[in-house]
Amino acid sequence: MENVILIVHLILAVCLIGIVLLQRNEGGGLGMGGGGTITGRAPTTPLGKLTWFFAICFIASSIALTIIAAENAAGSSVVDRLGGPAPAAEQEGTAQEAPATEPGLLPPAPVVPSDTPAAPPRAD
Numbered sequence: 001m002e003n004v005i006l007i008v009h010l011i012l013a014v015c016l017i018g019i020v021l022l023q024r025n026e027g028g029g030l031g032m033g034g035g036g037t038i039t040g041r042a043p044t045t046p047l048g049k050l051t052w053f054f055a056i057c058f059i060a061s062s063i064a065l066t067i068i069a070a071e072n073a074a075g076s077s078v079v080d081r082l083g084g085p086a087p088a089a090e091q092e093g094t095a096q097e098a099p100a101t102e103p104g105l106l107p108p109a110p111v112v113p114s115d116t117p118a119a120p121p122r123a124d
Contacts, residue, residue: 002068009061016054023047081105 023045082105 002065002072005061005064005068009058009065012054012058012061016051016058019047019051019054023051
């Protein structure tokens with residue numbers, strides 16, 4: 001479902017860019033110009049209405065993608081996947097067992113029995 005909404009979102013983005021580029025330039029960027037007279041609002045063109053439609057659909061798909069991504073995250077964090085210090089409940093196992101972490105983020109730590117001292121690092 002997320003991929004379908006993402007594809008629709010990308011199509012909406014391209015359509016929105018195209019429809020904005022098709023519109024006539026009003027001139028007087030940033031409110032400058034205008035000849036010193038106060039003019040009324042220009043009538044809404046079909047391109048203007050289509051721009052509003054694409055913009056509303058684009059924002060709706062953005063919100064939908066945000067909601068789906070938040071549901072898929074399920075409270076996990078990238079920091080949680082790094083395999084930081086394990087909580088006390090997980091450390092109660094035997095010394096021979098390696099802590100269970102997600103594969104692929106860090107190399108597995110060597111399992112050292114608790115009765116042998118750790119060797120100091122060598123400067124070779």
